[in-house]
Amino acid sequence: MILSEKAEKIQPSITLAITAKAKKMKSEGIDVIGFGAGEPDFNTPENIQQAAVSAMKEGYTKYTPASGIAELKKAIMKKFKKDNDLKYDENQIIISTGAKQCLTNVFAATLNSGDEVIIAVPYWVSYPELVKLSDGIPVFIDTKKENDFKYTVEDLKAAYSEKTKMIIINNPNNPTGTIYSKEELEKIADFAREKDILILSDEIYEKLIYDEMKHVSIAGLSEDAYKRTIVINGVSKTYAMTGWRIGYAAADKDIIKLMSNIQSHTTGNPNSIAQYASVAAIDGEESQIEEMVREFKRRRDYMVDKISKIPGVSYLNPKGAFYVMLNISETFGKNIDGVTIDDSLSFSEQLLEKEKVAVVPGLGFGIDGYVRLSYATSMENIKEGLDRIERFILNLK
Numbered sequence: 001m002i003l004s005e006k007a008e009k010i011q012p013s014i015t016l017a018i019t020a021k022a023k024k025m026k027s028e029g030i031d032v033i034g035f036g037a038g039e040p041d042f043n044t045p046e047n048i049q050q051a052a053v054s055a056m057k058e059g060y061t062k063y064t065p066a067s068g069i070a071e072l073k074k075a076i077m078k079k080f081k082k083d084n085d086l087k088y089d090e091n092q093i094i095i096s097t098g099a100k101q102c103l104t105n106v107f108a109a110t111l112n113s114g115d116e117v118i119i120a121v122p123y124w125v126s127y128p129e130l131v132k133l134s135d136g137i138p139v140f141i142d143t144k145k146e147n148d149f150k151y152t153v154e155d156l157k158a159a160y161s162e163k164t165k166m167i168i169i170n171n172p173n174n175p176t177g178t179i180y181s182k183e184e185l186e187k188i189a190d191f192a193r194e195k196d197i198l199i200l201s202d203e204i205y206e207k208l209i210y211d212e213m214k215h216v217s218i219a220g221l222s223e224d225a226y227k228r229t230i231v232i233n234g235v236s237k238t239y240a241m242t243g244w245r246i247g248y249a250a251a252d253k254d255i256i257k258l259m260s261n262i263q264s265h266t267t268g269n270p271n272s273i274a275q276y277a278s279v280a281a282i283d284g285e286e287s288q289i290e291e292m293v294r295e296f297k298r299r300r301d302y303m304v305d306k307i308s309k310i311p312g313v314s315y316l317n318p319k320g321a322f323y324v325m326l327n328i329s330e331t332f333g334k335n336i337d338g339v340t341i342d343d344s345l346s347f348s349e350q351l352l353e354k355e356k357v358a359v360v361p362g363l364g365f366g367i368d369g370y371v372r373l374s375y376a377t378s379m380e381n382i383k384e385g386l387d388r389i390e391r392f393i394l395n396l397k
């Protein structure tokens with residue numbers, strides 16, 4: 001039988017696949033170190049758990065409005081005002097089953113067949129696949145390490161065509177940890193205005209920033225940028241709530257209306273209990289986040305220091321999120337037990353087989369020559385995992 005040709009072309013999420021594989025190996029008693037997971041290793045803070053328990057006890061276990069409960073929308077509106085000086089009304093907000101569903105809704109609500117969406121490489125794995133699911137065409141910009149893996153307006157001009165409908169900006173970035181400055185964002189916003197295209201700004205790592213960097217939302221730069229930007233955010237990373245599946249988007253009310261209509265058929269409301277828990281998260285104390293950020297920074301500092309001492313590899317110091325891109329291109333052509341490392345996939349496979357360390361091959365992010373290491377894992381794991389990576393590299397002939 002011929003199944004959907006479109007679906008046949010969609011690759012599974014490699015980040016989730018590697019995370020699942022490492023977890024499975026662990027459950028089988030294999031001493032595996034997982035650098036794959038893009039999820040905080042901390043448990044969800046106690047007050048958020050309590051809010052979920054109360055919600056259940058008070059009977060908030062029924063359908064809610066499809067686009068989310070008013071209490072959570074209000075907390076999100078307050079957050080946008082406080083953190084980003086952005087003023088949204090309730091009809092400009094949608095709450096979904098993770099930022100992933102928000103993204104799926106955005107593309108479904110804005111793209112027509114053949115519309116092009118500009119994406120920077122390396123990209124987070126799901127963007128191209130989600131664009132394709134909505135009959136859009138991903139158009140890639142190869143960014144350079146020398147430019148901190150950021151695209152410039154010149155890059156955007158080269159990628160632009162009459163069919164360009166949207167540019168994606170992921171700030172802070174997964175997988176590189178790069179952060180765009182206000183001046184860079186202003187130039188991008190001017191370009192979008194000139195060409196009259198939409199901006200999708202995925203800001204899910206907004207609060208995971210180090211070295212006194214400041215997050216700037218492109219939507220806040222001008223009235224025009226505000227109108228053409230769809231901001232994506234969520235509770236997964238900031239509050240260690242990946243499993244609760246709550247993400248949100250803010251945009252022009254006409255876009256949010258279409259997204260809500262779509263969601264009302266695909267899933268209906270996101271989980272009611274998780275929505276009440278998210279009110280406690282977003283309205284809660286910032287100190288919990290600060291503690292996590294301090295710990296992530298400590299781990300990042302250890303990681304980059306250790307990597308700098310391993311011969312034959314290099315990295316870009318990440319300024320946000322919780323990933324390091326490790327440049328392993330110098331290992332290509334070398335052998336281990338008769339197997340040649342010829343790309344980031346074979347490097348990752350051999351590393352898992354020989355040293356039981358799981359990393360994500362750069363190929364999953366559209367770039368070979370790199371693997372991604374997540375430091376959302378304990379310091380103990382980081383130390384042991386990096387020692388193993390060092391041994392692996394030293395054993396290559």
Ligand code: PMP
Pocket residue numbers: 038097098099100101124170174202204233234235236242245246247
């Ligand atoms: N955007 C980026 C850049 C991410 O890394 C993730 C992590 N999964 C998401 C969106 C989706 O997050 P979630 O669906 O858990 O809200």
Ligand code: GLU
Pocket residue numbers: 013015016036037038039124125126174
């Ligand atoms: N975003 C995380 C990552 O990049 C979680 C996995 C996923 O959602 O694909 O690892």
